[in-house]
Amino acid sequence: MRLVFFVLLLAVNYREDCGLQFTKSPTNQTVTQGNSIRLGCAVEGLSEPDVVWMKDGEKLYSTDQMYITLEQNHWETFHSVKSVQQQDAGKYWCEAEFRGIAISSEPAWITVEGVPHFVLEPQDVATFPGVPFNLSCAAVGPPEPVEVLWWLRGVQEGKPTSSPSVLSVPGITSSIKFYCEAKNARGISVSRTGTVHIKVLPEAPKMIQVVQVQENNVTLAWTPGFTGYSDLQDCTIQMSKNSGKRLELPEHRVMVPPFQQVIGGLRCYSNYSVRICCSNEVGTSPFSSWVDFQTPEAVPSAAPRNLTFDLSEQQLSLNWAALEESELHGRLQAYKVQWNLGGENQEALLFKENKAHLSGGGRFFNATFQVSACTAVGCGPWSQPVLVMPAATVSSQGQRSHIWVGLLLGLLVAAMVGVLLTVLVHHRGKETQYGSAFEPSGAETRVSFTAARSFNRQGPALPESTLDTLGISDELRAKLQDVLIPEKMLTLGHMLGKGEFGSVREAFLKMEDNSVQKVAVKVLKTDITTSSDIEQCLKEAAYMKDFHHPNVIQLIGVSLHRRPQQRLPVPMVILPFMKHGDLHTFLLMSRLGDEPFVLSLHTLIQFMLDIARGMEYLGRKNIIHRDLAARNCMLNGNMTVCVADFGLSKKIYSGDYYRQGSVSKLPVKWIALESLADNVYTTQSDVWAFGVTMWEVMARGQTPYPGVENAEIYEHLIKGERLKQPPDCPADIYEIMHSCWSPVPKCRPSFQQLIDQLESAWAGLSPGPDQEPLLYVNLEGDGDEKGAGQAAGSLNPEEPQWSVPWQCVGMEKDEKDWLMVTSGATLAISGDYRYIIGPSSTAEEEGNPAGISGENIQEDVKEEDDDVVIDV
Incomplete structure (x- = not known):
């Protein structure tokens, strides 16, 4: 204890000696959501300003931190937030360092008052018919208290109750929609809309795939069908063997997920069929359709039996019994006959049938013969060796004493042992120097190499790294x-x-x-x-x-x-490995490569559909990509586009947006207007980037906004300018991409709507009736209750008419007014559009949102090929 006190005393004395101290600390502030705040610190004793702002123990990074000189070695700095949100609340202080000594200012707390913030929103529910269930909803201020009001089927349910609120619902027989409202002195917040589903039987599995087939096992994978609003518990795999007639095999019941299973105990070179059904707590689905597959061939499991010979002066005839089909494990390619004479193996012979005729019988006297069956995979085991001797010699020897017979057999065994030892020594010598020998050749030659010893001339091998x-x-x-x-x-x-x-x-x-x-x-x-x-x-x-x-x-x-x-x-x-590389390079090569090629409109729209489907999947996974562009989309050998490069991606664990809290390098020509202004990223900002990516596809890899500097992008967009219609781009495709660039995020289409529109455009390429004008939909409404907006109208890029193309159902008046001016973008992009400001909020309380200018973008721009990025 004395030692700690002594160290603290030394640190205080040292700070007093060097004169480093905070003369001003931030003060506690309570601010209304959407207003601006400003915190200040002043430090004395630094020759150069170097003060770091901290929030809840983490460093805050700011591109516009300013210092004011109060006097020599005395500096003042500020931290500002233009539009305060709930996540800005917390504990703030300043830190400074001089000669290894760090000091901190007194801390200050920022309390954010606004409409209620949901900490628990209603989730989708699945239940049995007639079974009661509970719904939960919780929201917090400040200010408190917060009351919760429930809505079921669009009708108010009961009276407001204090947050958190639990609503008990009696049994229902059909699906219903529900949501809750949270109210405090500042206004009302509306939760997401949930759905109560009735649990039903699942549908049959689909897309059953034979992932891998080996000699005696198969790996199956399948995609579950509609689960019936209940988790699947297990799946049943039925198999049958097709050998003239279908033979049912024992069923396999497996727990899921994963929806993959290895089935063993199969016979090689056999035909099988498989089908699958799955069960949830309601019951079992129908079976899928049968899927057929065949196991591959294998090496024969047995050697030919009953090898006999008939020797004459003219020829040697050999005969042996053919293998059974169950022993062959494939189609017979040949019988391999190996013979040994005088302790040396002779060249092997191949025969199609189970017999062989060799001319010149005398040269085979005292030779041993073995036979093996071969399939396309390789040859099986050898038969027992048979010694060839003339019949007359055998008769005369039979009359001699047993001693000579035993001696001859002993010599034969010794010779065979010697031959075997010679082969083993020779094989071991090769393995020591080069590794093991090659396996028998077949339809697909396989090489097996086992090093007997390894050497490292550069020193000992490095240990294997682990995540620890x-x-x-x-x-x-x-x-x-x-x-x-x-x-x-x-x-x-x-x-x-x-x-x-x-x-x-x-x-x-x-x-x-x-x-x-x-x-x-x-x-x-x-x-x-x-x-x-x-x-x-x-x-x-x-x-x-x-x-x-x-x-x-x-x-x-x-x-x-x-x-x-x-x-x-x-x-x-x-x-x-993606055979065709990134989509941007592929598009460039179609125009500028050594051998240019034509990409049809069908192919280009298919590229867009692939990207939209991938992004819709990421949205369902709560992933914001933040760097969608043609350069970050890969093209595989099947000409399918895959969204890639998730280096800037963020997973959203709550809410529906992500605020960039530090200095990052971002590709400004693909960034949405609200992201440039406030560093706020949502799925709607990914939709903006998708529109730019569509433009890249239709322009065959050209750089967006040609002739516009990166530092000028914000001013270019705020004036209403957008990317011009590429040559050969159909009007309906340009309308789709243009709808992605609405300055009001909620007026942009969702990725599912983009998929539907692109599929319609793709189908419309074939001769057919004229298409209806594209309508814009209120994206904030319920998915089943879409309100059609105004028609797209003129999208002439030379004459932008912001008041027409980007209006949508559900827009507030101030949002429509914003479309007619060239600044004040914060009104359209701040906060969450589910918030409704209550009558108790005054203009003075809410404050005037700060205007957005090009100063938010640093002038220090770094040029890097097509995907230029700047610090935001």
Whole structure:
């Protein structure tokens, strides 16, 4: 205790000696949601200003932090928030450091008053008919108290109750919609709309796939059908063997998920059929359709029996019994006859039938013969050796004494043992020097190599790296543990691409069955050595681990490259190899490559549909991509586009938006207007980026906004300018992409609506009736109660008419007014549109939102090819 006091006393004396002290600390403030705040600190004793603002123990990064000189070595700094939201509430203070000594100002608390904030929103419910159930809803202020009012089927249910609120609902017989309202002195918030579903039987599984077939087992995978609003408990797999007539096999009952199972005990080179049904707590679904497959051939399991010979001076005839079909395990290719004379193996002979005739019988005297059956995979075991002797010799020897017979047999056994030892020594010598020999050749030659000894001329081998050596969080380590792949299983090839944080290389991954898979490996830069950079790279892999969609790139695994004399290994993210690379380069090559090629409108719209489906899936996974562009979409060998590169992605755990809280490099030409202004990212801002990506596809890889500098993008957009219609782009496609660029986020279409519109456009390419004008839908309304908005009207890019194209049902008056001016964008993009300001809120309380100007974007712009990024 005395030692601690002494250290604190020394620190205080040192600060007094160096003169470093805070002369002003931030003060406690209570502010209404949507208003601005300003906190101030002043520090004395620093020759240069270096003050860090802290919030709840975390550093705050700001691009517009300013310092005011009070006097020599005396500085004042401020932290401002233009539009305060609930997440801005907390504890704030300043920190300064001089000569290794850090001091802190007195802390201050910011309390945010506004309409209630939901901490528990109603969730979808599944129940049996007539069974009572409860619904829960909770919201908090300040100000308190908060009351909750329930709405069922669009009708008010009961009277307001204090938050948190639990509503008991008697049994129902059909699906209903419900939501809750939370009210305090500042106004009313409306929760999400939930649905009560009635549990029913599941539907039959679909997309049954035979993932892998081996000699005696098969790996099956399937996609469950509609689950009937109840989790599936198990699935039943029925199999039958087709050998002239269908033979039913024992059923396999497996727990799910995962929807994959390995079935063993099969016979090779046999025909099978499989079908599956699944069960929930209501009952069992119908069976799926039968799916047929065949197990591959194998090496025969038995040697030919009853090998006999007939020797004459002219020829040697051999005969043996043919193998049974159950022993053959495939189609017979040939019988292999091996013979040995004088302790040396002679050249093997192949015969189609179970007999052989060899001319010149005398040369086979005292030779031993063996026979083996061969399929396309290889040859089976050898038969017992048979010694060839003339019949006359056998008769005369039979009359001699048993001593000579025993002597001859002893010599024969000794010769065979000598031959066997010679073969083994020769085989061991080869293995020691080169590895094991090759297996018998077949339809597909397989090479097996086992090194008897390995050498490293550069020193001892580095130990295998594990996730425990990285210093990452326990949660991230647990997520990646089951996808960690040893480095020795990878062979890196040439580089496919290079970016700010690392490179992508071609590689070959050795699988468990010794096969080799071509993959792409994302390698972090070797000069990045901090755990935080490594953790950021591995977070992208953690996102991808849970992705299972044909239009979203899937994670194969994570590996760690150990470096000599380095504390931390380099993480490597292993991804599927995409034959055609990124979509942007592919589009450029179609126009500017050495051999240009034509991409039909069908193909271009299919690219857009693939991206939209992938983004809709990510939205359902609560993932905001934040960097959607053609360069971050990959094209596989089947010409299917997969959304990739999740380096800037964020998972939303609550609410429906993410606020960027630090300085990041972002591609401004793809960023939505509200994201440029307030660093707020939502699924609607991803829709904006999707519209730009559509423009890239139709323009065959051209750079968006040609001739417009990156620092001028914000002013360009705020004036109402948008990307011009590309040549050869149909008007209906341009209308779809133009609707993505509404300055009001809720007036942009959802990804599901974009999928529907693009599918309609794709189908409309074939001759058919004229299409109806595109209507805009109120995105905030219930999914089943869509309100059609006004028609798109003129979308002439030369004459932007903001008051027409981007209006939608449910817009507030101030939002429509905002469309007619060139500033004040905060009115359209701040807060959550479910909020309704109550009559008790005055204009003075709410404050005037600050105007947005191009000063929010730093003038220091770094040019980087097509995907130029700036600090936001």
